[in-house]
Amino acid sequence: MxxxxxxxxxxxxxxxxxxxxxxxxxxxxxxxxxxxxxxxxxxxxxxxxxxxxxxxxxxxTIRADANTLYNLLGSTANTSATGVLGAFNESQFGMQKATYFTQLRLPANDPDFGTNAVVDSVVLVLKPIYRSDSITTTTDENYVYPDGNVDAKKVVNTYPAVKYGKAKKKMNIQVQEVTEFMNGYNDPVYSNKDFAASSTVLGSKEFSGNVNAITITKDSDGSSLFSSAAGFRIPLSPTFFQSKIIAKKGQPELKDVSNFIRYFRGLKISVEESDGYLFQFYPNDMELIMYYKNDKVENGQNTRPQLKYSFSIGSANAHSGYYQYDRxxxxxxxxxxxxxxxxxxxxxxxxxxxxxxxxxxxxxxxxxxxxxxxxxxxxxxxxxxxxxxxxxxxxxxxxxxxxxxxxxxxxxxxxxxxxxxxxxxxxxxxxxxxxxxxxxxxxxxxxxxxxxxxxxxxxxxxxxxxxxxxxxxxxxxxxxxxxxxxxxxxxxxxxxxxxxxxxxxxxxxxxxxxxxxxxxxx
Structure with missing residues (x-):
């Protein structure tokens, strides 16, 4: 039987x-x-x-480096790997706080920023996971685009980020310069590793729990002046990048990758609060954009157009998550x-x-x-x-x-x-x-x-x-x-x-x- x-x-x-x-x-x-x-x-x-x-x-403690937080985003795996930011405190598990570290690189070695280059602004863009089926749209028909005071229309689509914890709280996200070498892309890093960072905050912004997609168009002909996919933009210090990047034009610090990642060792992204919520974002989608102007003579006039310089913040950089607990x-x-x-x-x-x-x-x-x-x-x-x-x-x-x-x-x-x-x-x-x-x-x-x-x-x-x-x-x-x-x-x-x-x-x-x-x- x-x-x-x-x-x-x-x-x-x-x-x-x-x-x-x-x-x-x-x-x-x-x-x-x-x-x-x-x-x-x-x-x-x-x-x-x-x-x-x-x-x-x-x-x-868990291994939380590029091979676990980022590498799975590559061609051999799907895009389910994410970074985590935030803090959450409750009675059963206590406090859990997540900080993110990343290296950055120049898109090309030995960049030429032109003559008399001056940084206008710098922004770090995070792309939190959000609910695409929930959208709020606001339109400003009387917007004036600041670069040239151009009459324009600004449309902002707002989406709620996916959060775990006390979803209605606001948190302040801050960015600092890493002062400790983060080693290589393939080196293991565990989640209790807190890389040393400068006490000076390069930039911070209150995160309400929402992400925005922005489109700005000219009133005169409808052409695009600015557009960005849904994300959270944190303004960083132009003065810092003027001295850290622009002023180093032609010098050894910008000549090759090895020199650069030991000179500018990375960014630390964290929240100030110890209670609120956790949220996930895609490391591969982070952007670090520097807007600057340099001399450009056209028809005898110096026009000084605004240029955009995007650092490489994904690719082969070292990444790691730092998780703190108070039980x-x-x-x-x-x-x-x-x-x-x-x-x-x-x-x-x-x-x-x-x-x-x-x-x-x-x-x-x-x-x-x-x-x-x-x-x-x-x-x-x-x-x-x-x-x-x-x-x-x-x-x-x-x-x-x-x-x-x-x-x-x-x-x-x-x-x-x-x-x-x-x-x-x-x-x-x-x-x-x-x-x-x-x-x-x-x-x-x-x-x-x-x-x-x-x-x-x-x-x-x-x-x-x-x-x-x-x-x-x-x-x-x-x-x-x-x-x-x-x-x-x-x-x-x-x-x-x-x-x-x-x-x-x-x-x-x-x-x-x-x-x-x-x-x-x-």
Whole structure:
């Protein structure tokens, strides 16, 4: 009989790879397993089992350099990698503050700014992620363009940035010069690295939480005087760039890349406040623009036209995120991870915060193995169910919508190594594979993580389970431009703003973390 069940699973696996599974939004066995119930092929029964769920401390640190924040924007991956700015403080996780560092380069070595060049203005443009479906338009028909006092029309389209935290607050974003060499593009940098910076602020501007797209056209003929894509523009000191850049024309500091990145070492972008919200932006879309004028004689007159000089602030520059935490007084500070007995509450947080560990008790594994051997009970579906702890986490903040789950094991040297779960490696290429599902029910908001194949491997193969566990993070796996996963190490954890509190191993709580196994017998 177990042969027939195995045969059914083989056929169904081929069906999965053919993409014929149907998603159902109600809690149920895997589509793989539900076929076993057809025409009386098997009797299914769902049984909840206790699990050991615990916090994994990452010491509030994660690798957050160009290879994790920027490199994934390149030709081999999609554009899901982002930088984070802002600060957010609440009672469960405490304060989290994000600062961004970046090098910059000249678009070409040894630039010539002409004769008597003088900087008019400099602006740093950030491109926060915004809600394009929400737009407010304001039009000024009587606008006067300042360069030449030209009568014009100014149209501003305003969009709200996507924010996590206290969305109605305003924050002051400031820019400083980095005084410490940031090393090379490929050098690893961790999120607790605060590069030294000058105390002098090059520029600052209040961020209301919105981004603007601006268009200015002449009244006389409708021609464009100025246009900018949706972004946030921070004015910087013209005097600084006059002495730092223009005055160095023809000198060694501007002759090549190596000299320049040691002379002008980078920019630090931060917020002054310690509470408000976090927001994401695309590092590849940042702009640093210097507007200047130089002598240009036409028909015997010196016209001094305005010119635009754009620094290279993406490309091969070093980038890094600096994340500060203050956990004092926060609920998470009261929990020391207990891998043996589990933790009653699970504090999951991106950007170097806690991960979740899940161990299946040996007694549970042995019981499932015995059922398989004695009753020919084949596992149809296996899910890890975690409830959000609404007793402490009932708020307007967005609930997590992305997770990664990995298998952890010990190598021959006793070192913990990670990889995709076998559910990902076996079924991950199928468009119908669903690694987790979300349920909003009258009994609570919960997530179910698919571990069917990995549990079957343990129970039905007889492999040793002693050192195996699952690791869950608030993040998503990064895909390449071809649509395949870039590798289990490539996730959005370094820039994931989310956090939430789950019910962990707490037998006194009806929402206790559980493994829910559906098995079939004949």
């Amino acid at each position: 177990i042969y027939n069940i195995r045969k059914i699973f083989t056929i169904l696996s081929l069906m999965i790879l053919g993409g014929v599974l149907v998603y159902n939004c109600e809690p149920e066995p895997d589509s793989l397993g539900e076929q076993l119930f057809l025409d009386g092929a098997a009797n299914g029964k769902e049984v909840p089992y206790d699990i050991t769920a615990y916090n994994i401390s990452n010491n509030d 004092s007084g926060a609920a998470v500070a009261n929990f020391t991870p207990d891998m043996e007995n589990g933790d009653k509450k699970l504090f999951a947080q991106g950007m170097g915060g806690n991960s979740i560990g899940i161990k299946l008790p040996v007694l549970t594994i042995n019981e499932l193995k015995k059922m398989y051997q004695d009753q020919k009970a084949a596992i149809i579906s296996a899910k890890i169910r975690l409830y959000i702890d609404d007793a402490v986490w009932s708020n307007p903040y967005a609930k997590p919508s992305a997770f990664t789950i990995l298998q952890g094991d010990k190598d021959t040297n006793g070192k913990t190594v990670f990889d995709y779960t076998t559910d990902y490696s076996v079924l991950g290429s199928a468009s119908t594979f669903v690694p987790f599902r979300t349920y909003d029910t009258t009994e609570g908001y919960y997530y179910e993580f698919t571990v069917t194949q990995s549990l079957k491997d343990i129970v039905e193969s007889g492999k040793d389970y002693k050192d195996k566990f699952y690791k869950i993070d608030l993040a998503q796996f990064i895909s390449t431009s071809a649509g395949s996963l870039a590798g289990f190490k490539y996730t959005s954890r370094p820039f994931s703003m989310g956090r939430t509190v789950f019910v962990g191993t707490d037998p006194s709580n009806v929402k206790n973390a559980k493994l829910r196994v559906t098995y079939g017998t004949k």
